[in-house]
Amino acid sequence: MDLFPLRLSLEVSLAATALTLGLGVPVAWALGRRAFPGHDLLAALVVTPLVLPPTVLGYYLLVLVGARGPVGRVLDAIGIEVAFTWKGAVLAACVGSIPLLIRAAQAGFEAVDPRLEAAARTLGRSEWSVFWSVTLPLAWRAVLAGAVLAFCRAFGDFGITLMVAGSIPGKTQTLPLAIYDHVQANQMPEANTLALLAAGLVVVLLLGLGRVVRLRY
Amino acid sequence: MLSVSLTKRLPDFTLDVTWDAADVVTGLFGPSGSGKTLTLDCLAGLARPDAGRIVLRDRVLFDAARGIDVPSRDRRLGYVFQGYALFPHLTASDNVAYGLRGRPRDERRRRVADVIGRLGLSGLEQRYPAQLSGGERQRVALGRALAPEPTLLLLDEPFSALDLPRRRALRDDLARVLRDWGTAAVVVTHDFTEAYRLADRIVVYEAGRVVQAAPRAELLWQPASEAVARIMGIPNVLHGTVVKATPDRIQLRWRDQILEAVNSPTRSYLPPPETPIAFFIRPEYVRLIRKDRGPADPGHHMNLMTGVVVADEDFGTTWLLRIRLDAPGPPAQGDHDLQVEVPHLVHEILEIERDRRWEFSIHRGSIHVLPA
Numbered sequence: 001m002d003l004f005p006l007r008l009s010l011e012v013s014l015a016a017t018a019l020t021l022g023l024g025v026p027v028a029w030a031l032g033r034r035a036f037p038g039h040d041l042l043a044a045l046v047v048t049p050l051v052l053p054p055t056v057l058g059y060y061l062l063v064l065v066g067a068r069g070p071v072g073r074v075l076d077a078i079g080i081e082v083a084f085t086w087k088g089a090v091l092a093a094c095v096g097s098i099p100l101l102i103r104a105a106q107a108g109f110e111a112v113d114p115r116l117e118a119a120a121r122t123l124g125r126s127e128w129s130v131f132w133s134v135t136l137p138l139a140w141r142a143v144l145a146g147a148v149l150a151f152c153r154a155f156g157d158f159g160i161t162l163m164v165a166g167s168i169p170g171k172t173q174t175l176p177l178a179i180y181d182h183v184q185a186n187q188m189p190e191a192n193t194l195a196l197l198a199a200g201l202v203v204v205l206l207l208g209l210g211r212v213v214r215l216r217y
Numbered sequence: 218m219l220s221v222s223l224t225k226r227l228p229d230f231t232l233d234v235t236w237d238a239a240d241v242v243t244g245l246f247g248p249s250g251s252g253k254t255l256t257l258d259c260l261a262g263l264a265r266p267d268a269g270r271i272v273l274r275d276r277v278l279f280d281a282a283r284g285i286d287v288p289s290r291d292r293r294l295g296y297v298f299q300g301y302a303l304f305p306h307l308t309a310s311d312n313v314a315y316g317l318r319g320r321p322r323d324e325r326r327r328r329v330a331d332v333i334g335r336l337g338l339s340g341l342e343q344r345y346p347a348q349l350s351g352g353e354r355q356r357v358a359l360g361r362a363l364a365p366e367p368t369l370l371l372l373d374e375p376f377s378a379l380d381l382p383r384r385r386a387l388r389d390d391l392a393r394v395l396r397d398w399g400t401a402a403v404v405v406t407h408d409f410t411e412a413y414r415l416a417d418r419i420v421v422y423e424a425g426r427v428v429q430a431a432p433r434a435e436l437l438w439q440p441a442s443e444a445v446a447r448i449m450g451i452p453n454v455l456h457g458t459v460v461k462a463t464p465d466r467i468q469l470r471w472r473d474q475i476l477e478a479v480n481s482p483t484r485s486y487l488p489p490p491e492t493p494i495a496f497f498i499r500p501e502y503v504r505l506i507r508k509d510r511g512p513a514d515p516g517h518h519m520n521l522m523t524g525v526v527v528a529d530e531d532f533g534t535t536w537l538l539r540i541r542l543d544a545p546g547p548p549a550q551g552d553h554d555l556q557v558e559v560p561h562l563v564h565e566i567l568e569i570e571r572d573r574r575w576e577f578s579i580h581r582g583s584i585h586v587l588p589a
Contacts, residue, residue, distance in 0.1 A: 115300075119361075120304075124365060
């Protein structure tokens with residue numbers, strides 16, 4: 001049977017998790033550590049993907065990055081096509097999962113004693129250095145937990161991916177979409193195999209996370 | 218060498234202090250919430266004053282008027298936080314080395330080894346803070362602050378995380394380290410004994426203001442006001458009226474007695490007769506007159522009075538007696554007039570447990586007037 005959807009899903013969710021970390025960690029740090037105008041608005045905005053219907057979210061994304069969308073046109077000009085490609089799937093998975101990472105990482109950063117960061121400053125370190133040598137090492141469990149949850153969410157995304165990347169077999173058809181297609185075509189054994197693989201992977205990841213997060217100094 | 222002048226307004230508190238310190242250990246002493254830690258945070262650049270100026274050895278660290286605010290990382294101050302704030306994810310030696318980044322590897326290693334050795338932390342280099350005792354943590358925190366050779370060391374309640382028996386030992390430890398290192402330091406504490414033990418000069422805080430700044434001995438014997446005496450926790454702060462004041466003696470009336478006190482030689486205080494006056498009597502300087510040596514001689518014992526022990530408390534090496542004088546009228550302090558401290562041995566020999574009525578004398582040098 002064709003395992004392309006599994007491979008694509010793994011690649012897309014890994015890429016999406018990397019993107020989520022890159023975008024989400026700075027936002028989580030800012031929300032957890034800084035006071036700035038629009039703080040509460042930003043905090044509310046980052047959780048909207050959790051509560052909006054995935055199709056609505058996907059629709060807005062498509063409008064944004066589609067060939068005639070404001071972002072799509074810019075990307076098109078530099079030769080990047082997002083809608084209905086694997087990049088679209090990555091974007092969809094990232095948007096769907098980033099709230100999970102931000103929420104977890106923000107809580108992790110908030111839990112770091114500000115006096116430790118103050119101590120680091122008095123010892124001659126810049127804000128950048130304080131983050132890498134104190135804040136992140138003390139909050140990494142929360143960041144990792146958020147990243148694993150984000151990966152699982154990205155792996156399972158259906159609605160947003162369908163809207164932004166379509167369900168093109170061999171190109172953008174990720175595992176959840178493939179399962180849906182198999183069920184539609186009444187190919188139950190194939191659907192069953194893929195579903196078991198997906199469930200197994202997620203369970204293994206979450207078990208592993210539990211172990212790592214319990215490590216103590 | 219350190220001159221501090223700060224104003225900082227918080228929603229329910231205003232800090233407004235000015236003081237100077239020489240190249241020695243300065244104690245900031247006062248009750249909790251009087252602005253001591255906030256002062257340290259302003260010195261370290263962790264809090265930003267609304268107005269004022271901080272100058273350390275001709276280096277302006279902060280000047281609101283000129284818009285100078287040197288960031289924390291460039292102030293070169295060592296800060297030992299309350300509870301130490303050690304990095305829990307770093308070993309003792311990595312904690313000590315933390316402030317040495319940017320220096321050559323060799324120098325860093327040498328410096329860490331030197332600090333670890335001098336603070337008696339050898340063998341604990343690879344331990345994490347959670348695996349260290351309270352005293353060891355304190356020394357790691359000191360080492361971390363001292364390793365980069367700061368111009369000034371700031372210590373916030375250095376003993377608050379320790380239990381009482383360890384406190385006394387570590388107080389001596391810290392006093393020795395401060396002396397050895399010769400680093401100027403500012404120590405915040407709400408315990409007068411601690412301030413006295415560690416600091417050469419003490420600045421007394423109350424509600425965001427400085428109420429007295431003096432060398433420690435002067436503060437101990439000559440608190441500037443009743444408020445200072447109360448913050449210091451001095452017992453027997455009493456109120457009387459002036460009978461007669463001369464440059465070297467003050468006579469005052471209290472509880473129907475005439476007491477004679479020494480006027481302060483440095484700050485002669487000449488209030489007119491009948492002025493209300495506050496004064497204090499140190500409980501360890503009240504003498505009990507022995508009954509086996511005949512009647513007290515007024516020529517030898519001054520400020521004689523008689524009274525009854527209404528309560529006594531065992532403090533281990535000393536007893537604290539609460540005395541009610543024979544004078545009519547309500548007692549000066551609740552159920553008693555005077556607190557008197559006697560060594561345990563004296564309590565035993567004089568059989569105070571059994572014998573409650575005594576005659577007392579107080580040397581005039583042990584009655585300290587508190588200028589209004």
